[in-house]
Amino acid sequence: MFELLKVDPNSKARLGRLTTAHGVIDTPVFMPVGTQGSVKALDPRELREMRTQIILGNTYHLSIRPGIEIIQEAGGLHRFIGWPHPILTDSGGFQVFSLAKIRKIKAHGVEFRSHLDGSLLFLGPKEAMATQRALGSDIAMAFDDCPPHSSAPREMRAAVERTIRWAKECRDQPLAPGQLVFGIVQGGASATLREECARAVVAMEFDGYAIGGVSVGEPEPEIFKAIELTEPFLPADLPRYAMGLGTPAQLVELVARGMDLFDCVLPTRVARNGTAFTNRGTVSVKAGFNKADFRSLEEGCECFACRHFTRAYLRHLLNVNEILGLRMVSVHNSHRYQKLMTDMRKHLAAGTFEPFRREFVANYVPSQRVLSARDAER
Amino acid sequence: MFELLKVDPNSKARLGRLTTAHGVIDTPVFMPVGTQGSVKALDPRELREMRTQIILGNTYHLSIRPGIEIIQEAGGLHRFIGWPHPILTDSGGFQVFSLAKIRKIKAHGVEFRSHLDGSLLFLGPKEAMATQRALGSDIAMAFDDCPPHSSAPREMRAAVERTIRWAKECRDQPLAPGQLVFGIVQGGASATLREECARAVVAMEFDGYAIGGVSVGEPEPEIFKAIELTEPFLPADLPRYAMGLGTPAQLVELVARGMDLFDCVLPTRVARNGTAFTNRGTVSVKAGFNKADFRSLEEGCECFACRHFTRAYLRHLLNVNEILGLRMVSVHNSHRYQKLMTDMRKHLAAGTFEPFRREFVANYVPSQRVLSARDAER
Numbered sequence: 001m002f003e004l005l006k007v008d009p010n011s012k013a014r015l016g017r018l019t020t021a022h023g024v025i026d027t028p029v030f031m032p033v034g035t036q037g038s039v040k041a042l043d044p045r046e047l048r049e050m051r052t053q054i055i056l057g058n059t060y061h062l063s064i065r066p067g068i069e070i071i072q073e074a075g076g077l078h079r080f081i082g083w084p085h086p087i088l089t090d091s092g093g094f095q096v097f098s099l100a101k102i103r104k105i106k107a108h109g110v111e112f113r114s115h116l117d118g119s120l121l122f123l124g125p126k127e128a129m130a131t132q133r134a135l136g137s138d139i140a141m142a143f144d145d146c147p148p149h150s151s152a153p154r155e156m157r158a159a160v161e162r163t164i165r166w167a168k169e170c171r172d173q174p175l176a177p178g179q180l181v182f183g184i185v186q187g188g189a190s191a192t193l194r195e196e197c198a199r200a201v202v203a204m205e206f207d208g209y210a211i212g213g214v215s216v217g218e219p220e221p222e223i224f225k226a227i228e229l230t231e232p233f234l235p236a237d238l239p240r241y242a243m244g245l246g247t248p249a250q251l252v253e254l255v256a257r258g259m260d261l262f263d264c265v266l267p268t269r270v271a272r273n274g275t276a277f278t279n280r281g282t283v284s285v286k287a288g289f290n291k292a293d294f295r296s297l298e299e300g301c302e303c304f305a306c307r308h309f310t311r312a313y314l315r316h317l318l319n320v321n322e323i324l325g326l327r328m329v330s331v332h333n334s335h336r337y338q339k340l341m342t343d344m345r346k347h348l349a350a351g352t353f354e355p356f357r358r359e360f361v362a363n364y365v366p367s368q369r370v371l372s373a374r375d376a377e378r
Numbered sequence: 379m380f381e382l383l384k385v386d387p388n389s390k391a392r393l394g395r396l397t398t399a400h401g402v403i404d405t406p407v408f409m410p411v412g413t414q415g416s417v418k419a420l421d422p423r424e425l426r427e428m429r430t431q432i433i434l435g436n437t438y439h440l441s442i443r444p445g446i447e448i449i450q451e452a453g454g455l456h457r458f459i460g461w462p463h464p465i466l467t468d469s470g471g472f473q474v475f476s477l478a479k480i481r482k483i484k485a486h487g488v489e490f491r492s493h494l495d496g497s498l499l500f501l502g503p504k505e506a507m508a509t510q511r512a513l514g515s516d517i518a519m520a521f522d523d524c525p526p527h528s529s530a531p532r533e534m535r536a537a538v539e540r541t542i543r544w545a546k547e548c549r550d551q552p553l554a555p556g557q558l559v560f561g562i563v564q565g566g567a568s569a570t571l572r573e574e575c576a577r578a579v580v581a582m583e584f585d586g587y588a589i590g591g592v593s594v595g596e597p598e599p600e601i602f603k604a605i606e607l608t609e610p611f612l613p614a615d616l617p618r619y620a621m622g623l624g625t626p627a628q629l630v631e632l633v634a635r636g637m638d639l640f641d642c643v644l645p646t647r648v649a650r651n652g653t654a655f656t657n658r659g660t661v662s663v664k665a666g667f668n669k670a671d672f673r674s675l676e677e678g679c680e681c682f683a684c685r686h687f688t689r690a691y692l693r694h695l696l697n698v699n700e701i702l703g704l705r706m707v708s709v710h711n712s713h714r715y716q717k718l719m720t721d722m723r724k725h726l727a728a729g730t731f732e733p734f735r736r737e738f739v740a741n742y743v744p745s746q747r748v749l750s751a752r753d754a755e756r
Contacts, residue, residue, distance in 0.1 A: 037694060041701040044686065066669070066694040073670050074690060082686045291444070292451050308422065308460045312452060313415070316444040322416040323701060 001180065001207060002239050010354040012231065012258035015345060018208075018239050020086045020138035021178030022078060025053045027239060027260040028344055030251065030337045031088060032268065036061045037071075037081045040268040041323075041330040044083050050303060050335040051342065054138070055083060056263045059131050060092035060099070060123070064116050068134050076136030076176075088263075089137035091128040091170075093144045093184075094212075094244075105162070108169065109143070125166040129173035129181075137179065141210060142170040142201075144184040149217040156188045163212075164200040171204045180207035182241060188213055189222050191229045198233035208239035211259075215244035220366075224253060231258045248277060248340050249364035252357050255344055267333035270370055272326045274318045277336045281365035285329055290315040303335035304328070379558065379585060380617050388732040390609065390636030393723060396586075396617050398464045398516035399556030400456060403431045405617060405638040406722055408629065408715045409466060410646065414439045415449075415459045418646040419701075419708040422461050428681060428713040429720065432516070433461060434641045437509050438470035438477070438501070442494055446512050454514030454554075466641075467515035469506040469548075471522045471562075472590075472622075483540070486547065487521070503547035511554045519588060520548040520579075522562040527595040534566045541590075542578040549582045558585035560619060566591055567600050569607045576611035586617040589637075593622035598744075602631060609636045626655060626718050627742035630735050633722055645711035648748055650704045652696045655714045659743035663707055668693040681713035682706075 006015040016027040032039040032047065035058045039047060047055065057077055062068065074080035077087055096103065096110045103112035109124015128143035143166050145159040163186045175181060183206035187193030202209065211230045214223050227242060234240050241261035242254050251262055267277060274286040278298045285297070296306035297314065305314070305328035317325030347356040384393040394405040410417040410425065413436045417425060425433065435455055440446065452458035455465055474481065474488045481490035487502015506521035521544050523537040541564045553559060561584035565571030580587065589608045592601050605620060612618050619639035620632050629640055645655060652664040656676045663675070674684035675692065683692070683706035695703030725734040 036698045036700055037691070038700040038702045041705075043682075043702055043705070045682075061698075065698050066690070070670055070690060070694070074672055074688065080688075080691055082691065292448055294452055304421075304423075310452065310458075312444070312448060313458055313460065316414075316448070317416055320414045320439075320443050322414055323419040323705070324416045324421055327419075327421070327701070327705070 002237065004237055006348055008256075008348060008353045009351075011256040011357070013255045013344075013348055013353050013357075014258060014260060015348040016239065016260055018260075020054075020180060022084060022086045022138050023053070025086055026345055028251075028255045028341055029053055029261055030341045031056045031261065031263040032334055032337075033263055033265045034058075034081070035265075036065065037077070039334070040272070041327045042268070042334060044081075046304065046331055047083075047334070048085075050331070050338045052085075052334070052338060054086035054088060057081075057087050057089045057135065057137060058092070058095065059089050059128060059135070060095035062135065063092065063131055064114055068131055072134045076134075078136065086138040088139040088261075089132045089135050089141065091132065091141045091143040092123050093128065094146050096123050097146050105145070109166075125169035126173060129170050129175075133174065133176045133179065136176045139208070140175065140179055140181045142167045142181065142183050142206070144186055144212055146186065146212050146216065147188070149188070149222075151188065153190070156190060156193060160186050160193045160197045163197060167201050167204055171206065182206055182208040182210050182239075184210045184212040184243070185230050185234075186213045187226070187230070189218070189226055189229075194226065194229040195233055198230050202233060202235060206238075208241060208261075209234045210241040210243050212243050214242060215246065220250065223250070224257065227254060227257050227259065234258075247364075247366055247370060248279070248337070249361050249366060251337075251340060252344065252360050256353075256357055266370065267337050268330045271329035271333045274325070274329065275370065276329050277333045279336075279360070280363050282367045282370050285311065285314050286318050287315075297329075297332050298336070301332065301335070301339075303332050305332040305335075380615065382615055384726055386634075386726060386731045387729075389634040389735070391633045391722070391726055391731050391735075392636060392638060393726040394617065394638055396638075398432075398558060400462060400464045400516050401431070403464055404723055406629075406633045406719055407431055407639055408719045409434045409639065409641040410712055410715075411641055411643045412436075412459070412461075413643075414443065415455070417712070418650070419705045420646070420712060422459075424682065424709055425461075425712070426463075428709070428716045430463075430712070430716060432464035432466060435459075435465050435467045435513065435515060436470070436473065437467050437506060437513070438473035440513065441470065441509055442492055446509055450512045454512075456514065464516040466517040466639075467510045467513050467519065469510065469519045469521040470501050471506065472524050474501050475524050483523070487544075503544040504551060507548050507551035507553075507559075511552065511557065514554045514557070516556070516558065517586070518553065518557055518559045520545045520559065520561050520584070522564055522590055524564065524590050524594065525566070527566070527600075529566065531568070534568060534571060538564050538571045538575045542575060545579050545582055549584070560584055560586040560588050560617075562588045562590040562621070563608050563612075564591045565604070565608070567596070567604055567607075572604065572607040573611055576608050580611060580613060584616075586619060586639075587612045588619040588621050590621050592620065593624065598628065601628070602635065605632060605635050605637065612636075625742075625744055625748060626657070626715070627739050627744060629715075629718060630722065630738050634731075634735055644748065645715050646708045649707035649711045652703070652707065653748065654707050655711045657714075657738070658741050660745045660748050663689065663692050664696050665693075675707070675710050676714070679710065679713070679717075681710050683710040683713075
């Protein structure tokens with residue numbers, strides 16, 4: 001299922017290959033987020049042209065609209081959305097804990113009110129796995145308790161205990177044919193809780209492991225710390241998924257820390273505000289200095305937007321609210337993320353990951369605006 | 379420049395070929411509207427895949443944003459928007475008379491306030507032609523006075539006199555290299571005014587003629603009447619353009635009345651409200667009956683949307699406001715219009731236009747909602 005092809009001698013970075021029911025995935029890999037059954041503003045052809053290998057679908061959102069019955073009747077999520085390639089579904093846990101307004105945590109899940117119409121719903125390990133089984137995703141995620149960064153130590157411990165108990169309940173559920181299931185490690189910034197949670201979840205022998213409870217409002221050093229506290233307890237021969245991360249420079253640093261899978265709303269979300277990613281940071285496409293700049297968004301970029309349009313034109317489109325503007329910045333940003341992963345895999349294969357990492361991170365100027373965009377609703 | 383290849387023996391329908399600086403156009407032809415330099419929600423590849431031959435650009439809107447200087451600096455409109463194929467630009471007259479709030483009609487044009495920021499602007503024959511020359515369109519339109527359907531006879535006559543005087547002023551302006559220029563006939567529903575205007579404008583020897591002052595709020599029979607009152611005075615060997623029209627059934631009837639070129643915002647505008655065109659009328663994609671309908675939008679349709687997605691999925695996308703939903707309905711509708719034109723050209727070539735027309739119009743059920751959508755701002 002997972003082949004570890006090469007490990008970087010200077011870091012924990014890994015080159016791998018993950019085989020799923022709908023295709024083989026080269027890792028490290030970035031998964032664009034298709035929350036409601038569509039990667040925002042993009043179509044499947046555009047996603048494939050930028051070499052997207054796997055996308056993410058969202059159990060919570062899809063359960064509410066269109067409802068699981070419709071997707072099941074369509075023959076599963078792949079067929080419903082016209083994407084015959086790998087799909088990972090999250091369990092809905094993150095959304096229940098971040099989106100749903102009124103909730104009551106119970107022994108076997110969470111009672112909450114739909115953020116859409118206030119109807120009373122229940123989601124727990126059993127329901128989350130049944131839903132993901134019905135969706136027929138290639139990789140299902142365990143249902144966990146993801147507390148905010150600001151939670152008190154007692155709450156953090158309770159969340160870890162719940163996450164472990166629920167992981168066991170998830171492990172006992174049946175899966176769709178060929179479906180893999182990943183366990184999730186919580187524990188915030190606590191070394192003890194991270195180790196405890198990792199050991200307990202790893203003992204359940206999942207197909208892969210995710211580090212959750214990162215990218216929940218904490219500063220960047222704490223993100224890296226949580227990853228570093230967890231990684232040593234994850235089996236080396238299985239895939240590791242750092243949930244909800246990150247900026248391009250963060251992805252490079254997380255690969256260097258032994259992570260294999262990533263997802264993040266950033267590339268498409270900031271595109272809709274007119275922000276473009278480049279190898280060196282972000283630029284505001286609407287900015288006045290692009291008014292008569294007839295170069296492509298990022299010189300040397302081979303994405304559809306950069307091959308066809310100029311900064312001046314994209315700026316105009318965004319200024320007059322033409323959909324093509326946000327479409328094309330979404331194409332560019334998503335392409336940039338895929339290209340970064342391709343570059344990392346090439347350097348891992350060639351044994352040049354360390355100098356690549358040093359140069360990339362040194363040249364990348366992060367933007368606070370972009371970091372805070374990630375923390376909004378997802 | 380224009381070759382009349384065949385005339386239907388049973389109607390006035392014509393098969394033709396129009397050669398422009400950026401390519402040859404088979405007529406009858408439908409021109410998608412790219413008001414602000416983008417056919418709403420579509421990219422140039424999608425437009426070409428559905429066999430779009432020529433698009434329309436809007437002098438008024440492009441003058442206001444991004445401004446003509448930027449487009450000139452980019453090397454003209456084709457290069458600015460990444461569309462190396464034919465472009466027709468309107469003169470801005472229609473928008474000045476319909477959009478701009480405060481206006482004063484003067485001898486050589488109209489003084490008005492920008493609908494965007496209220497700044498005082500002036501547009502007349504000289505300015506409209508200079509702008510279209512700078513845009514470098516393949517076909518420029520004369521600057522005319524387009525009064526509303528409800529105008530009093532005295533106003534209609536004044537508008538016709540102004541249209542004739544301004545047409546002469548336009549004819550005297552220099553053109554971009556290879557640029558064609560079409561005259562416009564006004565006159566509302568009056569046989570006298572239509573004939574008078576047509577004779578005067580035709581005497582100026584334009585490269586083609588447009589019938590304006592249709593699709594300005596009048597019922598369908600009056601649209602056809604205005605066309606029928608004007609057409610006999612237009613030279614048979616030059617292209618005729620029916621401005622701002624229409625529904626699929628109207629296009630068939632207008633081709634039968636000797637019209638060659640068409641433009642209309644309908645296919646993309648109603649798409650954004652979730653309305654799809656079919657060969658038999660329109661359907662609401664969001665309607666409950668599509669909830670679990672896994673057929674394509676229109677059976678047998680070969681557009682990108684119909685080849686990849688189901689009604690149930692498109693309905694879901696529109697319901698959750700995913701951009702891909704309105705993109706795909708825009709693709710389908712625009713494809714449907716291009717396919718209709720291809721069908722008409724085939725039947726004209728094969729000598730079977732008359733039975734095609736009868737069957738198409740008999741099966742097409744018009745929708746009032748769609749007709750009224752056309753009359754909104756454009």
